[in-house]
Amino acid sequence: MGTVEHAKAAGRFIADEPRTNWHDETLWFVRQKRDHAASLLNGWEELRERASQIKNHVLSNLDQYLIQFEKNAIANGAIIHWAADAEEHNQIVHGIIKNAGVTRLVKSKSMLTEECHLNHFLSGQGIEVVDTDLGERIVQFRKEPPSHIVLPAIHLKKQDVSETFHEHLHTEKGNNDPNYLTGAARQHLRNEFIQSKVAITGVNFAVAETGGIVVCTNEGNADMGVHAAKIHIACMGIEKIIPKAGDLSVFLRLLARSATGQPITTYSSHFHRPDKEKQLHIVIVDNGRTQQLGRPDFRNSLKCIRCGACFNTCPVYRRSGGHSYHNAVAGPIGSILAPNIDMRKNADLPFASTLCGSCSNVCPVKIDIHDQLWKWRQILVKEGHVAMGKKIMMQSMAFLLSRPKLYRFAGKWGRKIMQSVPILVSNKLNPWYKQREMPEPPKQSFNEWYKQNKK
Amino acid sequence: MKIGLFIPCYIDQFYPQVGIASLQLLEKMGCKVFFPLDQTCCGQPMANSGFAHLTETCNTLFIDHFKDVDYIVCPSGSCTLHIKEHLIDDGRPALADRVRHQVFELSEFFTDILKVEKLDAFFPYKVGFHSSCHGQRGLGVSSMSERMLPYFSKPESLLQKVKGIQLSTPNRSDECCGFGGTFCVFEEAVSVKMGKDRVMEHEANDVDYITAVDMSCLMHLEGILKRKGSKIKTIHLAEILNSK
Amino acid sequence: MNSREKILKDIVANKPVLTELTDWVAPKSIQSTTLVGDFEKLLVSLHSKVNHLSSKNDLLKEVDELRAQYPFVIDTIHAEGEPRKNIQQLDARSLESLDVAIIEGRLGVAENGAIWLTETNMLNRLLPFICKHLVLVIDAENIVADMHEAYKKIRIDEDGYGVFISGPSKTADIEQSLVIGAHGPLTLTVYIISNHS
Known part of the structure; x- marks a missing residue:
């Protein structure tokens, strides 16, 4: 599968100028909502600094916190799995599903499972994953990847969604009303929730001190899935750990405000012990993260809490769309994460930026994103991932x-x-x-x- | 106080009037200005493209030319930032470090070092201010819309001292213009789209000129304005501050 | 070496020098005199309805009205004995048509309108999500200024499950148009019980 370089894909995106304008303006509006929410909070910059310090501290003691988390989670009745890479993660998840004897399950948003291409893998094993986040369900019907980590279908217009739903959910042709379309998805996914024995979720935060995980959604899809199912599989990268319950206050104050300008997501769910006669599996995944931890210039990209603020503020992202980044995580943060996994394939991404620095300024955990973009450029050139013409x-x-x-x-x-x-x-x-x-x-x-x- | 005037290569070649205005302004303010004739480029175009390892000679030349001045002043936020962040010399680390701390962008030099309070300038036009990213977010010449901190702007505070000027700010007060060094050719489509969007906001404000602390942003915007056949012109901040 | 050992070993090899985390006090967010007002304002802005009651006894009247209006109402606050046990046992299919769930919240947060409730309050983890209309009841005394105070007052692992809820479920995944009622409740009504209202 050939990868189209960012510049070329962006050129195609921009060719439809009215749609590009819409995309740009819509995401800029989200950025403005973020600004407003941040401005209402006393001590926003101090809060960012604190979040950054907590995450730096965690990275410097990650092994101990993971061990502590594991111990407490096991005591809580969770089953812990460790996966060195995407393949092992997929195998583990598949094993649990196979044991449960199901061929269809629900999944709420998890960028990690996107990163591991879990859906594709499971589908090859005869297992159908139903994504339950509305945006993810839309792109799943269309066989597209999400274009934004928080707003997966932001590249689509309501007409596109209407056509997709007409095809897959038999909604009225030409009815573009978001209320109507969301209602249809609600009905369709209710049935999936009620029938599913297994529910997969991501993890926003894993608390070492208590061995619990926190999942944040607005739609309530993670909870609907988990509480209706018998088995909850929560997939998390090793960097999701925070030390204490009290630290959640810092991150929950920052997360939704940074992401969408909401003061908090509608649901912030704290899972500690599985319900009676149910199972909670937590899969802890490396997949290149320890390698990134070993790159002093880039390790602090692991502080990311996946709020998407850097996407919304990025003038390049807003005008080129998420798919032009050909990576599960697009935007500025994706551009510093992706080369760690595959330099050759992602050599174009650190160059998809003017180095304007806005990303680093909005980042709630103060990742120096634009400096890292600059540093990746140096490495990519040294490693030979540069066109001959440019080199000359x-x-x-x-x-x-x-x-x-x-x-x-x-x-x-x-x-x-x-x-x-x-x-x-x-x-x-x-x-x-x-x-x-x-x-x-x-x-x-x-x-x-x-x-x-x-x- | 001995000032070394650092004129970026593209200003030297394409916008000499910006160098002249900078020089005249500094002299008017009583500075002894020294212009090293053999200066070329700070090395930023290569470094930002991933070729920092090719800038060794540029670094050596820069230090050689500017090692004997008290301050190095440059009418470009971007080139100033490059020197501040990336000037290295393995043989002369202490000297490189001193030079890095001596370099100032023109507007911050006026406000922070010379503490300019009055300007004898007259520019009776409507001017849209473009906030150049490297000056703003890199050097901190002004507050930034993303940060929840008190507002300030060194370049705008200088422009406000110009008689006759009518300043305006675009709707998105500090969005990047899309120049981005070699980004402007390797990501041509996004670069131009970003520039067009900046231009549109200034057009909505019906400005006569767009100004900035960085000529590179203005070169890019000028190219778009001219292709459009717009009546809006671009002008460097130094030229306005030096207008009579 | 299994993956657990490999990951932990790689972390030890690659992690930076330990940075200590010092104690920190968050800047104060809201004046305590306006807590209930701010809490209410936030909830309303997050598309919830807020009603005030002067005592918990008044709640029974509200519950009766809801029962008259909707066929399937579960009141977890007043359920005792056998009915209480039954609620705990209901599965998704039997709760599919649930109209109203009435649950007591432990704590409200003025800065964001969030209400903390745990399994002890909801009896059945599905209830706050599967119902069409969620009714949460909170004592005005239990409203705190911000999340920092909230986490000081709660123990997140006291129950197997706990959640902050700050409105009806919602989505903006289609063109960023806000739609209330995604997968969870279509409405949230909050009763604030305060003796001086």
Whole structure:
């Protein structure tokens, strides 16, 4: 399966300008809601700093916290599994499902299972996963991946959803009313909830001190699934750990405000012990995280709480759509996580940014996202994941700029050529010129002016 | 106080008037300005493209040229930030460190070091202020819309001292213009779309000029404005502050 | 070496030097005199209905009215003995048509309108999610300013399950248009019981 580079995919996205504008404006509105919510809270910046400190502390003591969590979770009656990579995670989940003897189950939102391509794997084993988050269900019907970690179907218009639901849920053709469409999904998924013996959820936070997990949703789909089912499988990355129950206050105050501008999600569910005669399985997954932990420049990307604020603020993401990032986690955070897993495939992502820095500013746990984008660029080039043309261009540039006389000479003649034969730069092969005019070359450079007037 | 004037390569080649305005402003304020004639580029275009390892000579040249001044002043937030964050010299680490701390973007030099209170400038036009990201979020020349901290803006505070000027801020007060160094050619579609959206907001404010502390943002916006046939012009902050 | 050992070993090899976490006091969020008012304002803004009662006894009248209005109502607050046990045993299928669930909340949070309830309150974990209309009852005395105070007052592992609920279920997954009533309740009504209202 060939991966289309971000720039190219973005070009295709932008070709539909009205839709791009809609996408940009809709996500900008979410960013504004975030700003408003943050501004209402006294001490927002202190809260971010605290969250960052907690996460830094956890990363520096992660093994101990995982052991503590495991011990307490087992004492609570949970069954703990450890998976070194995506494949093992999928095998473990499959094993539990097979034991339960079911071929159909419900799953609420979990970016980890997206990352591990769990649905695809299970479907190969004859097991159908029904995603119950409305946005995820929509993209699942369309056989697309989510385009945003919090708003999975944000790339779609209601007309698209209406067509999809007409096809799969037999809703009225042409009825685009979000209330009507959501109602239809509610009916359809109710049946799934009631029939499912197994429910998979993600994990927002795992509390070492109590051995419990916290899951946040607005729709109530995680709870509907879990409480109706006999078996709850919760999948979490090793970095989801926080030390104490009290730390939840910091993160729950930040999470929803950063994500959507809500003061808190509708449901913040704390699971500690399985219900009578039921099972709670917790799958703890590495899948490249310990490797990222070993990269000092990039380890703090593991602080991420998946709020999506960096997506909403990113001027590039808003104008290129999540699918252009060809990774389970798109946007700025995805662009610093993805190269850790596969440098070759994701070499384009750290370049899908102007390094404007807005992502780092909105991040509730203060990940230096834009600095990491810069650092990934250096590594990717050193590892050879760069187009030859770009390499030659940079080498020539460095050659020229390292030689003051040659630089002045080339500048002078370059400007003269631009003046007399503009077509040499003002042509369609020059990506600058495609939609922009070239700057008008002046007769004199500043250097020349200075020599003439000041020396 | 000896000032080294650091003129980025593209300003040197394409926008000499920005260098001239910067020089004249500094001299008007009584600074002794020294312009190293052999300066070329800070190395940012390579470094931001992942080729920081090719900037060694640029770094050496930069330190050689500016090691004997008290302050290095540059009419570009982006180039200033690059020096501040990435100038290294393995043979002369202490010197590199000193130089990194001596470099200032023009507007922050005026407000923080020279503490300029009055300007003898006149610019009777409607001006839209573009907040350049590296100056703003990198150097902190102004507060940022994402952070819940008190408002301030060093460049705007200077512009407010100009007589006749009518300042306006676009709806999204500090969204990136999309230039982004080589991003502007390797991600051409997104880059242009971002620029077009910035231009549109300034058009809505019916401005005569768009100004910024970074000529690179303005070069990109100028290219879009000209292709559009817009009557809006771009002008560097130094040129406005130096207008009579 | 199994995966558990491998992961833990890799963490030890790769983790940074230990950074200590010092104690921290969150900046105060809300003046305590406005707690109930802020709590109510938040709930209303989050699409919930708020009613005030002057005593818990008045609640029975409200429950009767709900019973007259809806065929299937479960009142966990006043259920005792056999009915209480029955509620605990109901599964999803038998609760599918539940109209109203009435549950007591432990604690309310003024900064976000969230109400904490645990299994002891709900009797059956499904109730607050599967009902069409959720009714939560909270004593005004149990409203705190913010989440920091909330977590000081509750023990999250006291019961096997506990949840903060801050409104009816909702989604904006279609074009960011807010729709109330996703998978959980279509409405949330909160009764605040305070002796001086």
